[in-house]
Amino acid sequence: MSEIFLKDALVTLKESGVRITPQRHAILEFLISSEIHPTADEIYKALEADFPNMSVATVYNNLRVFRNAGLVKELTYGDASSRFDFVTHDHYHIICDVCGKIVDFHHPGLEEVEHLASHVTGFKVNSHRLEVYGTCPECAANVKKAK
Template sequence: MHNLSTDTNIPKLLKDVGLRVTPQREAILNFLIHYEGHATVDDIYQAVHPTFPGLSVSTIYNTMKHFGELGLVKEITFGDAASRFDVNVQPHHHLVCKHCGKLIDFYLPQPPNFALPPDASGFEVEDYHLEVKGTCRECRDKERNEQTQ
Protein backbone atom coordinates (compact mmCIF):
# COMPACT_ATOMS: atom_id res chain seq x y z
CA MET A 1 0.00 0.00 0.00
CA HIS A 2 1.39 3.38 -0.96
CA ASN A 3 0.42 6.34 1.12
CA LEU A 4 1.47 9.37 -0.83
CA SER A 5 2.94 12.25 1.12
CA THR A 6 5.02 15.32 0.45
CA ASP A 7 8.23 13.27 0.95
CA THR A 8 7.23 10.69 -1.66
CA ASN A 9 9.87 10.21 -4.33
CA ILE A 10 7.49 10.35 -7.29
CA PRO A 11 9.78 8.95 -10.02
CA LYS A 12 10.74 6.04 -7.76
CA LEU A 13 7.10 5.40 -6.90
CA LEU A 14 6.11 5.32 -10.58
CA LYS A 15 8.92 2.84 -11.29
CA ASP A 16 7.95 0.73 -8.27
CA VAL A 17 4.44 0.25 -9.63
CA GLY A 18 5.80 -0.49 -13.09
CA LEU A 19 4.95 2.78 -14.81
CA ARG A 20 7.20 4.77 -17.07
CA VAL A 21 8.16 8.12 -15.54
CA THR A 22 6.65 10.91 -17.64
CA PRO A 23 6.53 14.62 -16.75
CA GLN A 24 2.72 14.47 -17.04
CA ARG A 25 2.38 11.62 -14.52
CA GLU A 26 4.84 13.36 -12.22
CA ALA A 27 2.89 16.63 -12.46
CA ILE A 28 -0.44 14.93 -11.66
CA LEU A 29 0.96 13.07 -8.64
CA ASN A 30 2.81 16.14 -7.45
CA PHE A 31 -0.41 18.15 -7.60
CA LEU A 32 -2.36 15.48 -5.70
CA ILE A 33 0.24 15.22 -2.96
CA HIS A 34 0.12 18.95 -2.31
CA TYR A 35 -3.62 19.36 -2.82
CA GLU A 36 -5.45 19.67 0.43
CA GLY A 37 -8.42 17.45 0.06
CA HIS A 38 -9.92 15.19 -2.54
CA ALA A 39 -9.39 16.42 -6.07
CA THR A 40 -11.71 15.92 -9.01
CA VAL A 41 -10.37 15.36 -12.54
CA ASP A 42 -11.34 18.95 -13.24
CA ASP A 43 -9.22 20.22 -10.32
CA ILE A 44 -6.27 18.28 -11.71
CA TYR A 45 -6.93 19.54 -15.23
CA GLN A 46 -7.02 23.18 -14.06
CA ALA A 47 -3.73 22.70 -12.21
CA VAL A 48 -1.72 20.93 -14.92
CA HIS A 49 -3.23 22.57 -18.00
CA PRO A 50 -0.93 25.64 -17.99
CA THR A 51 2.17 23.40 -18.09
CA PHE A 52 0.73 20.59 -20.23
CA PRO A 53 -1.89 22.11 -22.55
CA GLY A 54 -1.98 18.89 -24.57
CA LEU A 55 -3.19 16.84 -21.62
CA SER A 56 -6.93 16.36 -22.01
CA VAL A 57 -9.54 15.79 -19.33
CA SER A 58 -10.10 12.25 -20.60
CA THR A 59 -6.39 11.41 -20.50
CA ILE A 60 -6.25 12.66 -16.93
CA TYR A 61 -9.32 10.60 -16.08
CA ASN A 62 -7.76 7.46 -17.57
CA THR A 63 -4.50 8.14 -15.76
CA MET A 64 -6.37 8.50 -12.48
CA LYS A 65 -8.28 5.25 -13.09
CA HIS A 66 -4.96 3.57 -13.75
CA PHE A 67 -3.41 5.05 -10.60
CA GLY A 68 -6.46 3.74 -8.74
CA GLU A 69 -5.97 0.22 -10.06
CA LEU A 70 -2.34 0.37 -8.96
CA GLY A 71 -3.38 1.45 -5.46
CA LEU A 72 -1.76 4.90 -5.64
CA VAL A 73 -5.07 6.69 -5.15
CA LYS A 74 -8.57 5.75 -4.16
CA GLU A 75 -11.52 6.80 -6.27
CA ILE A 76 -14.48 8.04 -4.28
CA THR A 77 -17.88 8.39 -5.86
CA PHE A 78 -20.91 10.00 -4.32
CA GLY A 79 -24.05 9.32 -6.28
CA ASP A 80 -23.98 11.26 -9.53
CA ALA A 81 -21.29 13.71 -8.46
CA ALA A 82 -17.91 13.68 -10.21
CA SER A 83 -15.41 11.16 -8.84
CA ARG A 84 -12.87 12.48 -6.44
CA PHE A 85 -9.46 11.03 -5.92
CA ASP A 86 -8.01 10.44 -2.50
CA VAL A 87 -4.30 10.06 -1.84
CA ASN A 88 -5.23 8.48 1.47
CA VAL A 89 -5.57 4.84 0.43
CA GLN A 90 -6.03 3.50 3.98
CA PRO A 91 -9.60 2.37 4.62
CA HIS A 92 -11.42 5.45 5.85
CA HIS A 93 -14.69 7.32 5.63
CA HIS A 94 -15.76 10.85 4.92
CA LEU A 95 -17.60 13.64 6.60
CA VAL A 96 -19.21 15.66 3.82
CA CYS A 97 -20.08 19.32 4.29
CA LYS A 98 -23.42 19.96 2.58
CA HIS A 99 -22.55 23.64 2.15
CA CYS A 100 -19.02 23.80 0.75
CA GLY A 101 -18.64 20.16 -0.33
CA LYS A 102 -15.48 19.66 1.69
CA LEU A 103 -14.58 16.07 2.60
CA ILE A 104 -12.94 15.33 5.92
CA ASP A 105 -11.39 11.91 6.50
CA PHE A 106 -12.32 9.88 9.53
CA TYR A 107 -11.64 6.35 10.67
CA LEU A 108 -13.72 3.79 12.47
CA PRO A 109 -11.96 2.04 15.33
CA GLN A 110 -12.88 -1.40 14.05
CA PRO A 111 -15.02 -2.88 11.32
CA PRO A 112 -18.61 -2.40 12.42
CA ASN A 113 -20.71 -5.46 12.95
CA PHE A 114 -23.00 -5.41 9.94
CA ALA A 115 -26.45 -6.48 11.04
CA LEU A 116 -27.47 -7.89 7.69
CA PRO A 117 -31.13 -8.78 7.19
CA PRO A 118 -31.97 -12.44 6.64
CA ASP A 119 -32.48 -12.03 2.90
CA ALA A 120 -28.86 -10.78 2.66
CA SER A 121 -27.45 -13.89 4.28
CA GLY A 122 -24.43 -15.16 2.42
CA PHE A 123 -23.55 -11.68 1.25
CA GLU A 124 -19.86 -11.09 1.76
CA VAL A 125 -18.96 -7.48 2.54
CA GLU A 126 -15.84 -6.54 0.59
CA ASP A 127 -15.81 -2.80 0.79
CA TYR A 128 -17.86 -0.07 2.36
CA HIS A 129 -17.65 3.64 2.65
CA LEU A 130 -19.55 5.86 5.01
CA GLU A 131 -20.60 9.28 3.91
CA VAL A 132 -21.66 11.35 6.89
CA LYS A 133 -23.39 14.57 5.87
CA GLY A 134 -23.35 17.73 7.89
CA THR A 135 -21.97 21.25 8.15
CA CYS A 136 -18.27 21.88 8.66
CA ARG A 137 -16.95 24.24 11.31
CA GLU A 138 -16.05 26.98 8.80
CA CYS A 139 -19.55 26.94 7.31
CA ARG A 140 -21.13 26.92 10.77
CA ASP A 141 -19.01 29.91 11.79
CA LYS A 142 -20.00 31.71 8.62
CA GLU A 143 -23.70 31.02 9.25
CA ARG A 144 -23.37 32.25 12.82
CA ASN A 145 -21.64 35.46 11.70
CA GLU A 146 -24.32 36.12 9.12
CA GLN A 147 -27.02 35.70 11.76
CA THR A 148 -25.40 38.16 14.16
CA GLN A 149 -24.87 40.88 11.56
Template structure:
Protein backbone atom coordinates in the same frame (compact mmCIF):
# COMPACT_ATOMS: atom_id res chain seq x y z
CA UNK B 1 0.86 2.83 -1.60
CA UNK B 2 2.25 5.15 1.02
CA UNK B 3 4.13 7.83 -0.89
CA UNK B 4 4.84 9.30 -4.29
CA UNK B 5 8.06 7.28 -4.43
CA UNK B 6 6.20 4.04 -3.65
CA UNK B 7 3.66 4.75 -6.38
CA UNK B 8 6.36 5.63 -8.90
CA UNK B 9 8.32 2.47 -8.06
CA UNK B 10 5.16 0.41 -8.54
CA UNK B 11 4.51 1.95 -11.96
CA UNK B 12 8.10 1.25 -13.02
CA UNK B 13 7.85 -2.31 -11.70
CA UNK B 14 4.73 -2.87 -13.80
CA UNK B 15 6.47 -1.43 -16.88
CA UNK B 16 3.96 1.42 -17.09
CA UNK B 17 5.45 4.31 -19.04
CA UNK B 18 6.50 7.19 -16.80
CA UNK B 19 5.59 10.44 -18.58
CA UNK B 20 6.10 13.95 -17.23
CA UNK B 21 2.32 14.44 -17.21
CA UNK B 22 1.80 11.21 -15.27
CA UNK B 23 4.42 12.30 -12.74
CA UNK B 24 2.78 15.73 -12.37
CA UNK B 25 -0.65 14.17 -11.78
CA UNK B 26 0.77 11.73 -9.26
CA UNK B 27 2.75 14.45 -7.45
CA UNK B 28 -0.35 16.61 -7.17
CA UNK B 29 -2.46 13.75 -5.83
CA UNK B 30 0.11 12.79 -3.21
CA UNK B 31 0.73 16.35 -2.03
CA UNK B 32 -2.74 17.87 -1.94
CA UNK B 33 -4.60 17.35 1.36
CA UNK B 34 -8.01 17.58 -0.34
CA UNK B 35 -9.95 15.13 -2.47
CA UNK B 36 -9.75 16.78 -5.90
CA UNK B 37 -11.99 16.26 -8.88
CA UNK B 38 -10.46 15.46 -12.27
CA UNK B 39 -11.10 19.08 -13.28
CA UNK B 40 -9.20 20.33 -10.21
CA UNK B 41 -6.27 18.04 -11.06
CA UNK B 42 -6.33 19.35 -14.61
CA UNK B 43 -6.39 23.00 -13.51
CA UNK B 44 -3.53 22.38 -11.08
CA UNK B 45 -1.15 21.03 -13.71
CA UNK B 46 -2.28 22.67 -16.97
CA UNK B 47 -0.01 25.69 -16.46
CA UNK B 48 3.04 23.43 -16.27
CA UNK B 49 1.75 21.31 -19.19
CA UNK B 50 -0.24 23.65 -21.49
CA UNK B 51 -0.83 20.88 -24.03
CA UNK B 52 -2.32 18.40 -21.57
CA UNK B 53 -5.94 17.45 -22.14
CA UNK B 54 -8.66 16.73 -19.65
CA UNK B 55 -8.88 13.27 -21.25
CA UNK B 56 -5.24 12.60 -20.32
CA UNK B 57 -6.01 13.48 -16.73
CA UNK B 58 -9.10 11.24 -16.69
CA UNK B 59 -7.19 8.35 -18.30
CA UNK B 60 -4.42 8.57 -15.72
CA UNK B 61 -6.88 8.82 -12.83
CA UNK B 62 -8.61 5.72 -14.18
CA UNK B 63 -5.27 3.90 -14.44
CA UNK B 64 -4.25 4.88 -10.90
CA UNK B 65 -7.66 3.75 -9.62
CA UNK B 66 -7.42 0.38 -11.40
CA UNK B 67 -3.94 -0.17 -10.01
CA UNK B 68 -5.33 0.46 -6.54
CA UNK B 69 -3.42 3.39 -5.13
CA UNK B 70 -6.10 5.92 -5.86
CA UNK B 71 -9.70 5.67 -4.76
CA UNK B 72 -12.54 7.21 -6.77
CA UNK B 73 -15.24 8.61 -4.55
CA UNK B 74 -18.58 9.26 -6.20
CA UNK B 75 -21.21 11.08 -4.19
CA UNK B 76 -24.45 11.23 -6.11
CA UNK B 77 -24.58 13.34 -9.26
CA UNK B 78 -21.57 15.52 -8.48
CA UNK B 79 -18.16 14.91 -10.03
CA UNK B 80 -16.08 12.09 -8.65
CA UNK B 81 -13.36 13.03 -6.22
CA UNK B 82 -10.07 11.18 -5.89
CA UNK B 83 -8.34 10.07 -2.74
CA UNK B 84 -4.74 8.88 -2.66
CA UNK B 85 -5.65 6.07 -0.28
CA UNK B 86 -2.86 5.57 2.24
CA UNK B 87 -4.58 4.07 5.27
CA UNK B 88 -8.18 3.04 5.88
CA UNK B 89 -10.27 6.04 6.78
CA UNK B 90 -13.72 7.55 6.43
CA UNK B 91 -15.10 10.81 5.09
CA UNK B 92 -17.17 13.75 6.30
CA UNK B 93 -18.83 15.64 3.44
CA UNK B 94 -20.15 19.20 3.58
CA UNK B 95 -23.68 19.30 2.24
CA UNK B 96 -23.31 22.92 1.20
CA UNK B 97 -19.90 23.29 -0.51
CA UNK B 98 -19.00 19.63 -1.11
CA UNK B 99 -15.73 19.71 0.84
CA UNK B 100 -14.58 16.23 1.86
CA UNK B 101 -12.50 15.71 5.01
CA UNK B 102 -10.85 12.54 6.22
CA UNK B 103 -11.33 11.14 9.66
CA UNK B 104 -9.72 8.10 11.13
CA UNK B 105 -11.67 5.67 13.25
CA UNK B 106 -11.11 2.00 13.99
CA UNK B 107 -12.30 -0.15 11.11
CA UNK B 108 -15.88 -1.28 11.45
CA UNK B 109 -15.11 -4.96 10.92
CA UNK B 110 -17.85 -5.96 13.35
CA UNK B 111 -20.41 -4.19 11.12
CA UNK B 112 -19.18 -6.19 8.13
CA UNK B 113 -19.47 -9.44 10.10
CA UNK B 114 -22.99 -8.54 11.26
CA UNK B 115 -24.05 -7.65 7.72
CA UNK B 116 -22.68 -10.94 6.48
CA UNK B 117 -24.54 -12.93 9.13
CA UNK B 118 -27.80 -11.04 8.65
CA UNK B 119 -27.86 -11.06 4.84
CA UNK B 120 -25.77 -14.09 3.86
CA UNK B 121 -23.75 -11.77 1.57
CA UNK B 122 -20.03 -12.26 1.29
CA UNK B 123 -18.92 -8.80 2.42
CA UNK B 124 -15.77 -7.50 0.77
CA UNK B 125 -15.58 -3.89 1.93
CA UNK B 126 -17.52 -0.97 3.31
CA UNK B 127 -17.63 2.81 3.02
CA UNK B 128 -18.77 5.24 5.69
CA UNK B 129 -19.83 8.77 4.81
CA UNK B 130 -21.04 11.36 7.28
CA UNK B 131 -22.77 14.51 6.06
CA UNK B 132 -22.99 17.93 7.68
CA UNK B 133 -21.67 21.47 7.37
CA UNK B 134 -17.94 22.21 7.32
CA UNK B 135 -16.66 24.89 9.72
CA UNK B 136 -16.69 27.56 6.99
CA UNK B 137 -20.26 26.86 5.87
CA UNK B 138 -21.43 26.43 9.46
CA UNK B 139 -20.09 29.90 10.33
CA UNK B 140 -21.83 31.45 7.30
CA UNK B 141 -25.24 30.07 8.37
CA UNK B 142 -24.91 31.12 12.02
Protein backbone atom coordinates in the same frame (compact mmCIF):
# COMPACT_ATOMS: atom_id res chain seq x y z
CA MET C 1 6.59 12.70 3.87
CA SER C 2 4.73 13.16 0.62
CA GLU C 3 7.95 12.46 -1.30
CA ILE C 4 7.96 8.99 0.23
CA PHE C 5 4.39 8.38 -0.88
CA LEU C 6 5.27 9.53 -4.37
CA LYS C 7 8.35 7.32 -4.59
CA ASP C 8 6.43 4.29 -3.32
CA ALA C 9 3.66 4.96 -5.80
CA LEU C 10 6.10 5.19 -8.70
CA VAL C 11 7.72 1.93 -7.65
CA THR C 12 4.31 0.24 -7.43
CA LEU C 13 3.43 1.42 -10.90
CA LYS C 14 6.72 0.37 -12.44
CA GLU C 15 6.44 -3.06 -10.87
CA SER C 16 3.07 -3.58 -12.49
CA GLY C 17 4.47 -2.56 -15.88
CA VAL C 18 3.04 0.95 -16.09
CA ARG C 19 5.26 3.52 -17.77
CA ILE C 20 6.07 6.64 -15.83
CA THR C 21 5.30 9.57 -18.09
CA PRO C 22 5.71 13.22 -17.08
CA GLN C 23 1.93 13.57 -17.05
CA ARG C 24 1.52 10.60 -14.72
CA HIS C 25 4.22 11.92 -12.45
CA ALA C 26 2.57 15.32 -12.26
CA ILE C 27 -0.94 13.96 -11.66
CA LEU C 28 0.29 11.72 -8.86
CA GLU C 29 2.33 14.51 -7.30
CA PHE C 30 -0.65 16.85 -7.34
CA LEU C 31 -2.97 14.21 -5.88
CA ILE C 32 -0.59 13.50 -3.02
CA SER C 33 0.13 17.11 -2.13
CA SER C 34 -3.47 18.24 -2.55
CA GLU C 35 -5.76 18.36 0.45
CA ILE C 36 -8.90 19.03 -1.56
CA HIS C 37 -9.74 15.57 -2.95
CA PRO C 38 -9.79 17.07 -6.44
CA THR C 39 -12.03 16.30 -9.40
CA ALA C 40 -10.53 15.27 -12.73
CA ASP C 41 -11.18 18.75 -14.02
CA GLU C 42 -9.46 20.40 -11.06
CA ILE C 43 -6.39 18.27 -11.70
CA TYR C 44 -6.54 19.18 -15.37
CA LYS C 45 -6.74 22.90 -14.58
CA ALA C 46 -4.03 22.73 -11.94
CA LEU C 47 -1.56 21.20 -14.40
CA GLU C 48 -2.53 23.39 -17.33
CA ALA C 49 0.40 25.75 -16.76
CA ASP C 50 2.98 22.95 -16.84
CA PHE C 51 1.25 20.84 -19.52
CA PRO C 52 -0.58 23.21 -21.85
CA ASN C 53 -1.25 20.43 -24.35
CA MET C 54 -2.47 17.78 -21.95
CA SER C 55 -5.91 16.36 -22.72
CA VAL C 56 -8.66 15.80 -20.15
CA ALA C 57 -8.79 12.24 -21.40
CA THR C 58 -5.24 11.77 -20.15
CA VAL C 59 -6.30 12.77 -16.67
CA TYR C 60 -9.22 10.36 -16.72
CA ASN C 61 -7.17 7.56 -18.25
CA ASN C 62 -4.48 7.86 -15.65
CA LEU C 63 -6.81 8.19 -12.73
CA ARG C 64 -8.23 4.87 -13.85
CA VAL C 65 -4.74 3.39 -14.10
CA PHE C 66 -4.00 4.57 -10.57
CA ARG C 67 -7.31 3.26 -9.30
CA ASN C 68 -6.66 -0.17 -10.81
CA ALA C 69 -3.23 -0.18 -9.20
CA GLY C 70 -4.88 0.53 -5.85
CA LEU C 71 -3.15 3.87 -5.46
CA VAL C 72 -6.20 6.07 -5.71
CA LYS C 73 -9.80 5.88 -4.55
CA GLU C 74 -12.67 7.35 -6.49
CA LEU C 75 -15.40 9.06 -4.48
CA THR C 76 -18.62 9.17 -6.48
CA TYR C 77 -21.56 11.53 -6.09
CA GLY C 78 -24.25 10.87 -8.67
CA ASP C 79 -24.31 13.30 -11.51
CA ALA C 80 -21.66 15.55 -9.98
CA SER C 81 -17.97 15.00 -10.68
CA SER C 82 -16.14 12.22 -8.92
CA ARG C 83 -13.39 13.21 -6.51
CA PHE C 84 -10.10 11.38 -6.22
CA ASP C 85 -8.22 10.52 -3.08
CA PHE C 86 -4.69 9.21 -2.82
CA VAL C 87 -4.79 6.09 -0.66
CA THR C 88 -2.58 6.31 2.43
CA HIS C 89 -3.76 4.61 5.58
CA ASP C 90 -7.41 3.88 6.12
CA HIS C 91 -9.53 6.89 6.86
CA TYR C 92 -13.09 8.03 6.38
CA HIS C 93 -14.54 11.30 5.11
CA ILE C 94 -16.85 13.85 6.62
CA ILE C 95 -18.48 16.15 4.07
CA CYS C 96 -19.97 19.59 4.60
CA ASP C 97 -23.56 19.81 3.30
CA VAL C 98 -23.16 23.56 2.81
CA CYS C 99 -19.81 24.10 1.09
CA GLY C 100 -18.92 20.56 0.04
CA LYS C 101 -15.59 20.49 1.84
CA ILE C 102 -14.25 16.99 2.54
CA VAL C 103 -12.24 16.39 5.71
CA ASP C 104 -10.48 13.17 6.69
CA PHE C 105 -10.95 11.48 10.02
CA HIS C 106 -9.67 8.23 11.45
CA HIS C 107 -11.73 5.47 12.96
CA PRO C 108 -11.08 1.81 13.49
CA GLY C 109 -12.48 -0.27 10.61
CA LEU C 110 -16.03 -1.46 10.94
CA GLU C 111 -15.34 -5.18 10.72
CA GLU C 112 -18.26 -5.89 13.00
CA VAL C 113 -20.70 -4.31 10.55
CA GLU C 114 -19.13 -6.26 7.69
CA HIS C 115 -19.52 -9.49 9.63
CA LEU C 116 -23.13 -8.83 10.44
CA ALA C 117 -23.94 -7.92 6.86
CA SER C 118 -22.21 -11.02 5.59
CA HIS C 119 -24.00 -13.23 8.09
CA VAL C 120 -27.45 -11.85 7.34
CA THR C 121 -27.21 -11.70 3.56
CA GLY C 122 -24.84 -14.55 2.72
CA PHE C 123 -22.58 -12.20 0.76
CA LYS C 124 -18.81 -12.62 0.74
CA VAL C 125 -17.75 -9.15 1.91
CA ASN C 126 -14.90 -7.25 0.26
CA SER C 127 -15.10 -3.70 1.52
CA HIS C 128 -17.35 -0.93 2.71
CA ARG C 129 -17.91 2.76 2.22
CA LEU C 130 -18.73 5.13 5.04
CA GLU C 131 -19.24 8.86 4.84
CA VAL C 132 -20.50 11.28 7.46
CA TYR C 133 -22.39 14.42 6.47
CA GLY C 134 -22.82 17.62 8.42
CA THR C 135 -21.90 21.29 8.64
CA CYS C 136 -18.30 22.38 8.96
CA PRO C 137 -17.30 24.91 11.65
CA GLU C 138 -16.85 27.73 9.12
CA CYS C 139 -20.26 27.28 7.56
CA ALA C 140 -21.85 26.93 10.98
CA ALA C 141 -20.31 30.29 11.94
CA ASN C 142 -21.62 31.91 8.77
CA VAL C 143 -25.13 30.71 9.45
CA LYS C 144 -25.02 32.25 12.92
CA LYS C 145 -23.81 35.58 11.52
CA ALA C 146 -26.60 35.63 8.95
CA LYS C 147 -29.25 35.46 11.69
